[in-house]
Amino acid sequence: MLAKVSCIVATALMLSAFYAQPDDKPAGIEHVIVIGVDGLSPDGIKKAETPNIDKMVAGGAVKWNVRTVLTSASSQNWASMIMGAGPEQHGIIDNDWQLNKHTLPPIVQEADGRFPTIFSVLHKAKPNAEIGAVYHWGDFGRLFQKNAVNYDKHFGTEDSTAADFIQYIKNKKPVLGFVHFDHVDHAGHHDGHGSQQYYQSVSKADSLIGKILASIKDAGIAEKTLVILWADHGGIGKGHGGATPQEAEIAGVFYGAGVKKGYQIQQQVYTYDLASTIAFAFGIEQPYAWIGRPVKPVFKGFDEPKNLWLGEKR
Structure with missing residues (x-):
C-alpha cells in the first residue's frame, strides 16, 4: 500500500512539474505587425542610415543570416514566408506562378487551391481576428487566401x-497586419546592390518603418505588439536569384512585446520560420504540412534549442 501511495505521489509531482512549466507561448502578444521589404539585404541595413531599424535591433532580437529558399527570387520567398514551407511543399517555384497556371501542385491545398498560409491558419483559429495585408508589389496579393x-x-x-x-493600424488595430514594400528591390535592379541609390532606398524604407512604429504607439497597442522585419532576398550587382550569401541571406528582426532586448539569435533560421513564429506567438497550432519552426529564443522565457549545433571549426 505504501509503495502504491508513493507511486501516486511521484506521479502527481511529475505532473505538477510538467504543468508548472511556462505555457508554450510567449506572454503579452495580442498583435503582430510584419514589415516586409523586398530586396533588403543585411549589407543595406548595416551601411545605410537606418536609425529606426537600428533601434529595433538594439531593443530586440536579430538574426543576420536568415537563409532564403532557392532560387533567391520574390514569389517563392514571399510565399515561403507566409506559408511556413518551401517550394517543394507549396509549389510556388518562380515569378511566373499563377493560381491556375503552374507545374507543381501544393502537397496539400485549401479550397481555393492554395497551400495554407499564416493568414488562413490564423483566420480558422480566430475567426473574428482582424487580419490585413497592404502591398506595393501587386503579385504579392496572389499568394494568400482572399477569404x-x-x-x-x-x-x-x-x-x-x-x-x-x-x-x-490606427483604425482597425489588426491582430495580424502585413505590409510589403518594393522600392528597395527596384533600386537594386536599376542601380545595383551596394550603390548609393540602393542605400538611399534602404534609408527611405527605414523612415517608413519609423512611421509605422509611431502609428502602433498612436493606436495604443505598442505594449502588446510584436513587430517583425523581414525580406525575401538580397542581391548582387543588379540582380538576384543565385545561390550566394549576398542573394540568399536576409536579416530577421524581432521587436516589441515579449522580445528579449539586444539579443543575437543563435539557432539556424530559415525564411519559412516566419509563419511558424507568428503562429507560436499567438499560441495556435501550425499545419503538419508546414516545415517551419518557431524562433522561440527571441522571446523572454525561452532558450536556444538544447540540440543546437553550430558546426565545427577546422
Missing part, C-alpha cells in the same frame, strides 16, 4: 502603401 483577410489593398508607391497601412 482569410479583412483588408486587402495594393498601392503603386512605397509612400501610399505606408500611408494606407498606417491608417489601417
Whole structure:
C-alpha cells in the first residue's frame, strides 16, 4: 500500500512539474505587425542610415543570416514566408506562378487551391481576428487566401502603401497586419546592390518603418505588439536569384512585446520560420504540412534549442 501511495505521489509531482512549466507561448502578444521589404539585404541595413531599424535591433532580437529558399527570387520567398514551407511543399517555384497556371501542385491545398498560409491558419483559429495585408508589389496579393483577410489593398508607391497601412493600424488595430514594400528591390535592379541609390532606398524604407512604429504607439497597442522585419532576398550587382550569401541571406528582426532586448539569435533560421513564429506567438497550432519552426529564443522565457549545433571549426 505504501509503495502504491508513493507511486501516486511521484506521479502527481511529475505532473505538477510538467504543468508548472511556462505555457508554450510567449506572454503579452495580442498583435503582430510584419514589415516586409523586398530586396533588403543585411549589407543595406548595416551601411545605410537606418536609425529606426537600428533601434529595433538594439531593443530586440536579430538574426543576420536568415537563409532564403532557392532560387533567391520574390514569389517563392514571399510565399515561403507566409506559408511556413518551401517550394517543394507549396509549389510556388518562380515569378511566373499563377493560381491556375503552374507545374507543381501544393502537397496539400485549401479550397481555393492554395497551400495554407499564416493568414488562413490564423483566420480558422480566430475567426473574428482582424487580419490585413497592404502591398506595393501587386503579385504579392496572389499568394494568400482572399477569404482569410479583412483588408486587402495594393498601392503603386512605397509612400501610399505606408500611408494606407498606417491608417489601417490606427483604425482597425489588426491582430495580424502585413505590409510589403518594393522600392528597395527596384533600386537594386536599376542601380545595383551596394550603390548609393540602393542605400538611399534602404534609408527611405527605414523612415517608413519609423512611421509605422509611431502609428502602433498612436493606436495604443505598442505594449502588446510584436513587430517583425523581414525580406525575401538580397542581391548582387543588379540582380538576384543565385545561390550566394549576398542573394540568399536576409536579416530577421524581432521587436516589441515579449522580445528579449539586444539579443543575437543563435539557432539556424530559415525564411519559412516566419509563419511558424507568428503562429507560436499567438499560441495556435501550425499545419503538419508546414516545415517551419518557431524562433522561440527571441522571446523572454525561452532558450536556444538544447540540440543546437553550430558546426565545427577546422
